[in-house]
Amino acid sequence: MLERIVSKLHTEGGDDxxxxxxxxxxxxxxxLMLLLVKRAVVSGDPWSGDMAFPGGKRTPxxxxxxxxxAREVLEETGIDIEKGRFLGMMNPVLSSVKRDMTVAxxxxxxxxxxxxxxxxxxSSYQWTxxxxxxxxxxxxxxxDFDVPVFDVGEERVWGLTYRMLDRLLAMAEED
Numbered sequence: 001m002l003e004r005i006v007s008k009l010h011t012e013g014g015d016d017x018x019x020x021x022x023x024x025x026x027x028x029x030x031x032l033m034l035l036l037v038k039r040a041v042v043s044g045d046p047w048s049g050d051m052a053f054p055g056g057k058r059t060p061x062x063x064x065x066x067x068x069x070a071r072e073v074l075e076e077t078g079i080d081i082e083k084g085r086f087l088g089m090m091n092p093v094l095s096s097v098k099r100d101m102t103v104a105x106x107x108x109x110x111x112x113x114x115x116x117x118x119x120x121x122x123s124s125y126q127w128t129x130x131x132x133x134x135x136x137x138x139x140x141x142x143x144d145f146d147v148p149v150f151d152v153g154e155e156r157v158w159g160l161t162y163r164m165l166d167r168l169l170a171m172a173e174e175d
Contacts, residue, residue, distance in 0.1 A: 002025065005107070006107075017058065020055050020069035020104045021056075021069065021103060021164070024073075024084070035127055036053065037125045038050070038051050038124045038125065039122060051152060057072075066106065077114075077116050078116060083110070084110040086106065088106075090107065090171075126152065128152050131172070136150050137150060140156050142156055147159065
């Protein structure tokens with residue numbers, strides 16, 4: 001199924017996006033695992049406390065979106081994404097919170113279990129089995145909104161990350 005996702009990704013573009021996230025996969029005992037992080041609770045941050053993919057805003061001197069995602073992932077998790085295999089990029093997703101922010105999801109596969117060292121921007125992380133997400137859909141009240149979610153342990157994935165995961169699952173199931 002990862003092959004199906006890869007066949008639908010593209011390897012160029014996204015350099016006009018204002019932010020980037022890394023969709024990081026690894027295989028553990030034959031299971032395709034996906035890294036999710038929980039953002040720290042910070043006053044004024046619209047994504048405060050949310051489950052997400054590691055990544056962040058493009059800042060100078062980032063010329064290319066790949067530089068943004070590599071820098072942000074290293075800062076937040078200690079993972080050197082350049083040691084992984086870049087599989088491709090999904091189409092950028094428009095934030096519904098910050099209407100002018102487009103986020104480019106870049107997809108990677110690690111052939112090792114990285115040592116993760118989260119920084120102050122994150123409060124935790126977890127690896128979750130990607131294909132089980134399709135059975136973990138539901139609805140929940142999150143930040144006073146009744147929204148579609150993926151239940152991941154005690155956490156809820158919603159909003160922008162939900163839309164990216166939903167698209168990834170659709171890509172994995174499409175022929």
